[in-house]
């Protein structure tokens with residue numbers, strides 16, 4: 001089938017490449033000229049394991065193309081996926097849908113034969129109705145169908161998640177569109193993905209409900225970790241003991257820093273704004289947002305206590321600054337608030353991240369990027385393991401840190417407390 005992805009970011013690029021890999025002709029469009037030029041040269045704009053090989057392979061096979069010409073790309077396609085950003089509005093109230101509506105306006109000026117227009121972006125319930133209104137302003141409803149097909153991939157696991165999803169959700173009452181999309185996804189369905197056809201509004205809500213539920217799970221275990229720290233119980237035991245219950249499940253049940261990334265913070269806020277609009281109080285999700293917003297200050301308080309209140313001139317090393325491992329995405333990472341707060345209190349912060357230096361910290365005095373783990377940790381008073389990269393799991397701290405009185409604060413519980421005790425390293429984890 002001939003597909004066009006509008007927006008070549010984490011979702012548009014990954015899903016576009018994967019669709020081309022299963023035999024479709026895909027044009028990935030973006031308004032960012034540099035991004036498209038780079039992609040044509042094989043330079044991948046994001047860090048995502050396995051993505052570069054897949055892009056190069058399908059670009060060479062000519063099944064995958066990159067373009068900045070939206071009109072021309074839509075004209076050549078049967079199915080158009082909207083994959084643009086839906087960030088939180090500047091005033092904090094709900095999702096900013098300007099990129100979605102701009103894309104809809106551009107689409108309507110390019111329709112001359114039947115197209116399926118799909119929102120893969122995460123959009124509040126009824127956005128599909130608005131898109132339909134915008135397009136039908138200039139184009140007959142017989143020439144298009146607006147469908148919701150939310151994307152559930154996780155950064156860092158995006159290719160696997162796209163290729164082997166638990167479910168494919170298609171929100172449409174239009175039989176023709178449903179048939180075409182079932183056919184498009186048939187290679188994934190034959191590998192075990194469940195195909196779920198719902199109304200468009202239900203599909204839009206399924207995505208927000210799923211993200212809000214996962215954010216709730218993380219926040220739940222984070223709050224229990226706070227209790228464990230007071231009663232000498234290890235939160236890891238609780239996670240295992242609870243997670244083995246199939247009704248609960250062990251995933252997203254590991255205590256750590258505040259959840260971040262490009263989805264959970266904005267999607268939890270957006271769903272409560274939608275509910276408020278319909279005079280429904282989603283009080284559980286509102287508490288989750290509040291608890292998560294409070295988490296970084298709570299962990300900073302712990303850092304303060306670990307250093308006996310003496311932060312001034314202390315050398316603090318961050319291992320990992322992204323919101324999770326295997327991604328370069330800094331959006332809403334808890335390091336963005338924690339590092340500046342420590343600097344304000346007089347600390348000197350060195351950080352190492354496998355995905356390189358971050359623009360967010362370049363202008364902050366006393367924050368330095370180290371090109372490898374050894375130089376990042378060598379003079380530290382305190383080492384904070386912020387992100388759970390595999391390469392942090394087997395560091396020989398005793399050998400590599402010069403300062404003999406160094407302390408480790410493992411915000412991901414990736415080290416063994418027993419081993420740390422054996423090595424006589426002063427070690428703190430989360431919820432233990």
Ligand SMILES: NC(=O)c1ccc[n+]([C@@H]2O[C@H](COP(=O)([O-])OP(=O)(O)OC[C@H]3O[C@@H](n4cnc5c(N)ncnc54)[C@H](O)[C@@H]3O)[C@@H](O)[C@H]2O)c1
Nearest residue numbers: 007008009010011030031083084085086099121122151155
């Ligand atoms: N990142 C994730 O892990 C993830 C997972 C599932 C769903 N989502 C959802 O998918 C959507 C996209 O997220 P993302 O992380 O890929 O965003 P992103 O910011 O990485 O990419 C969006 C891209 O769209 C481009 N764009 C915006 N308007 C355009 C237009 N009119 N024409 C052409 N290009 C345009 C931007 O230049 C940008 O490159 C969001 O709604 C998000 O919530 C994201």
